[in-house]
Amino acid sequence: MSGDAGLWCDRLVRGLAQHEFDIHALSRSRAQEDAGLVPLPDQVSRVRTAPLWRAEDDGVSYGRRTRRRFTECYAELAEAVCTAPGAPTDAGSTLLADRFGSALYGLAELARDEGGLTGALRSDTAVRTLERACRAPGASRTAREARVPDLLAVAAHLERALRPLSLDWYGDDGLAAADLCHATAGGPAALPGLLARHFSGVPLLVTEYGVQLRSHYLTLGPDAAAPAVRALLAAFHGRLATEVYRRAAILTPGNAHARRWQERCGADRTRIRTVHPGLEAARFAEVGEAPAADRSEPDTLVWVGPVEPTKDLVSLLHAFAEVRRERPTARLRVVGSPAGPEGEVYLGHCRVLAAQLFPDEAEGVHAVGDNPVSFEEIGGPEVPTLPDAYASGAVVVLSSVVEGFPITLVEAMLCARATVSTDVGAVVEAIGGTGLVVPPRNPRALAEACVALLRDPERRERLGAAARARALELFTVEQNIAAFHGIYLEIVSRCPVRRVVLDAAGAPLPFAAPAEAHVPVHWTGPTAPVLPRGVPAWAAGGPVRATPPNPRPTAPLTAPETAR
Structure with missing residues (x-):
């Protein structure tokens, strides 16, 4: 990241020395990569980068069954994008959101199983599938007006936006080993965290100081593209924003203006915490x-x-x-x-x-x-x-x-x-x-x-x-860091990752996870007493508020897009 956002991420990581971080950064230009990495503190264990501004052909060749599988998933994604939208609370809109999410994760699983999606997303099959979705019953009027140049432009944009699906970040040596994934932007930048949640159950925290969907609307104005292209891309980014907001454990907009955008896209207001930016x-x-x-x-x-x-x-x-x-x-x-x-x-x-x-x-x-x-x-x-x-x-x-x-x-x-x-x-x-x-x-x-x-x-x-x-x-920076520290502990305590911890010999390590992380009760409550560690829940004789686990996570917290 760069600019004010990059400065904020740097201050956050440096201020949370009690946590361990792996940083997964998505670069947007060659100039950004040529600038190199900033000096990092000791709590950063590893930095991995991936360029979103270029993607060479992965050379993956699909067989007949795999091509059919890709076509089915891509068709479902395209139909969810082309169908005329309704209000976020409508049953039909919820169904479209479910279809979009199912297609997105289907493509991600295909990329994991086969080694990538770049060639398939650039293929004629993708363009023809998109065209059929635009001509299908129920497609929006603007989508039906799309011509071949419009379809080519939309398909190229979707390929760029979906590049994170082909990354090799989602195994046990990557995001699957994290206790929490903190995406420092929405939209395509949140896809790694979204997939870590899907594949490994890692809880997702999404921070937006500038709403990516709003930025897309402002960037793709009437002079930038044809009406059909603008409508289809707006629908795609709207569906993606909705999926990110639905799956995030907590959303942290930087102000009430961003919060209203998130709620309008279907975010549950009970999972939103406004955290203002911090300045030095x-x-x-x-x-x-x-x-x-x-x-x-x-x-x-x-x-x-x-x-x-x-x-x-x-x-x-x-x-x-x-x-x-x-x-x-x-x-x-x-x-x-x-x-x-x-x-x-x-x-x-x-x-x-x-x-x-x-x-x-x-x-x-x-x-x-x-x-x-x-x-x-x-x-x-x-x-x-x-x-x-x-x-x-x-x-x-x-x-x-x-x-x-x-x-x-x-x-x-x-x-x-x-x-x-x-x-x-x-x-x-x-x-x-x-x-x-x-x-x-x-x-x-x-x-x-x-x-x-x-x-x-x-x-x-x-x-x-x-x-x-x-x-x-x-x-101030201090209030910003304190707010995120509390949110990290809240998420880790409420949404512990159910993973098997292995010892040095590779055998399962018993009692590796603290027992209170698995107590099926609410962590907060107005009348719940706090129990010391080691005291069984039944000893309280009433409602129990379990003591949160050790604040230092057993695996690195991961913050995509914080290295730039």
Whole structure:
């Protein structure tokens, strides 16, 4: 993994030194693999990687019976994808979910028995099977409109998404030896954990800070593919998300926004625990605890983040033009790097727009001090570090039209900054009542909120102090690690893996598993007494809450996708 998700995984593994980890990482690009592995702590026993960005032909040749078996499973999967969906609670939708799961596990068992699926998923048989499913009675109208190029595109996407089924990770020397599998993303990234549960009964924990299904919907827009392709791929990812949510022992969304997505896809709310992301508070302590007089430049707005269209810097620039009419001394600092080629183009467009909105000050548009708008990057002379970026402004602004969990806002809160944000994603959940929130794509409302805070330094001070207190309470690395430690123990105690433990000679080892792991009672209860180890359950004379087993697992906990 990379970016914020990779940083979170690294902090989690390092913080849980009382557990042992095997890390199974799915890489998404050659650049990610070329970057190499990060230094790992002692509690990491092994790292295994698999590239999802490429898959060479496995050279597996199926016989007639095996081809028939593949066709049956793939046809069932395709029919579940092509059939018109209903509400997640409908009986018909439940039946489709069961059929999808049955087909998925059938393909996984075939891959295990025969050595892989790559060639079969790329074959003409797969495309013809998909075509029959699109033309079958009960298929959705959009699926029936699919043409040959659409079918080829969908089949290629399914082959890429199902590559984890062909991995050799599911034996006794891999995921089957784990007490718990922690998938740090949903969608195809959760497939290894899903199969470990299917093959070996290993309980699955799924964490989603950005819902993969939502990301898929946003990525595959109207300009990216034909309607039939978008509909079929959306159906596939929706079915996969439902299966992951149904089989996970516990789901840990990073915010209420992600939680609502999971519930809409059929997740059982009793198995959902919201765990907010954790940030390293010490990094921002110097700025957050600085005296008020030293905290910022007056009349300066700061925007921080990756530059891309979803951040809607265009609306921010138009809003700032209105701010300048009310506060002629106001400045705007845009601090961030472009996110890919699209971000480069968007940044260029924003620079041109800034020059048009402030024509009398067009010269020096790229330099701080020559123009009210500056475009900068972390590491430059004006903002050498990220805390310096937040320290340079009196108000931090977020103008996004799409946002998951607003990490930049939490960083601003740790820096004791008052914020103005658009009401998207989990923004309101993150800031609570410690900042101002306006509708997205509304430059006038954004400008009015910014002016209100620039005019009132005492209000900024109160909001900033409240914001820092809230962030320290809810969004630190320490609270994140403590939450997952408790969840790990809960899952291991409730869902112990029933495996035979062997001694050095390979003979079954009696009494290798703690007896309390097999007591058929609930682990928690309002009236249940706690028994010391070794005291039989009948000695309590009433309802029993068994003592949880030793918190150190007897086999490694496994965290797919945490090494990157």
